[in-house]
Amino acid sequence: MSQQPPVRSTGSPPPRPDASMSLLNNVMDHALDDGYAEATARRAAKGGGMPRPLRAKLGLAAGLVLAAAVVTLGAAQAQIAAPIVAKERQELIDRIDAETTAADELEQNVEKVRAEVGERQRKALEEHGGDQAELVALLSGATPVRGPGVKLVVDDAKGAEDGGGGPRESSGFADTGRVRDRDMQRVVNGLWQSGAEAVSINGQRLTSLSAIRAAGDAILVDNRPLVPPYTVLAVGDGQRLSTAFQDSADGQYLHVLQENFGIRSSISVEDEVRLPAAPSLIVRTAEPRGAGAAEATGEASADTGKGTS
Template identity: 50%
Template sequence: MPASPTPSDRDGRYSRPDASMSLLTSVMDHGLDEGYAEAAKARAGEGPRRMPTALKGKAVLALGLALATTVVTVGAVTSRQAAPTLAKERDALVQRVKDANGNTDHLQQQIQDLRGKVDRAQSQALQADGNDALAQLAGRAGTAAVSGPGVKLLLEDASGTGAGGSVSNPREADGFSNTGRLKDRDIQLVVNGLWRAGAEAVSVNGQRLTELSAIRAAGDAVLVDNRPLVPPYTVLAIGNGAKFAQTFQDGEAGRYLKLIQDGYGIKSTLTVQKKLTVPGALGITLRYAQPDTSGAATP
């Protein structure tokens, strides 16, 4: 016999099986919240317009647009007015740098001219006295210009990298960039090779090398006696002509030039000169050596 249903209240009505889940039932039956529904109905009644309808709202909007337009216009005018001023200041600075470099070159040329006059006057005085020992000493020390047979070596930058060769390669050292640009170590090795081959005087781009000279680097620039040089580099060396050139090419420096030419594309051209002139060095100052006036030689 089936069990009779149990009334849920005094009226004898039966409760739903999901009566205890009224909240879930409401959520399932009404997916949209009543607040959202009322807001959507109100928006549909207002229509698609977004612009304010009240006079005060329109005035505020117009004022905001006018203010934004003014700011943009003032910014554009200010930028246009400032651009010529900045360009003029930049041009003025560039011109000042050019003028300073021109003055430096002019003073350098004056120094060389005066040095030449002093050397000629000194040579004339020594020749008149019949003693050229001082002139020879100045030529060896590098303070006077000298002439004679020798070689002209032209070194040029190139692009590209590579490897090869059988001689010691300074470019394998830590911190040394293997590129197609000539570095201070390359110039140092070449100059030392010329000295070993028998050079009596050497200059790089017109800068005479002496016992006090230094070849260094400042970034990518090569400095000779603290003067920056611009490639290509012209190296002049006075020596015993063709024999001098062959000795240099057969030495370590000549093989090194061949290595960096094959490996990195750096160009080097060596030509024998019947006569060339190596200028004298400028600004040499002895800081520690003093002339010996005692007349006694110290072993």
């Protein structure tokens, strides 16, 4: 049996069991980086210094103090300016109230003067109207009237303010189911032609010189706006006037508006209707032209090369 040769000792210590974990051991033994340690040592050698967290807190405190100062200054300026703004606002309100009061007084004065002028015109008409004074007063709307007649109510279609009613042929604006000035013109003209002796719309007395116009969607009678529904009162033979109007072309026109565009209307015979006098009295008289005036007109036409029809 052969013997193995003895193992020679080399003199080096045996390897550590954790030699393969040297990197981890180094990290555990030196948890603080050497550079941080050196920097801390230098600050300690120089007599120390303000810690970074403390400097951050002082900076934040300084910022808050500055912001508080800015807010306080703004509030102080606003408090100083507030009385001035309030004073200017109150002065503006006072001026508006004063101007509104002055405008109302002027309007009242205008109405008063207009009423006085109308009264004097009526008196003058009664004094100088001659045998036709009553007829002229009736046609010019100088006096209030009452008697049998008809009551015609015309109103916009339901939902007209929401754009209902459907489009209608027009020259200048789209139809939304509203009653237009041209509609009321035809209604009033139809009543005159059917035998009405006097007519009013919403208390506004109409004469042969009255004008029915439009301003946007509003209807004006002698430059005074009316609000729907439009109540038309006409003095005359009630039953005959009602029948004649409904059979006329203008009555059929109103019926078409009702059937096709939803405009609402109703007519009734009344035993008595009351119409006020016209707010303004306008009387025009016609005089026959003399032979001299006719000859002068003919000479003027010949000189200008324009004839008269």
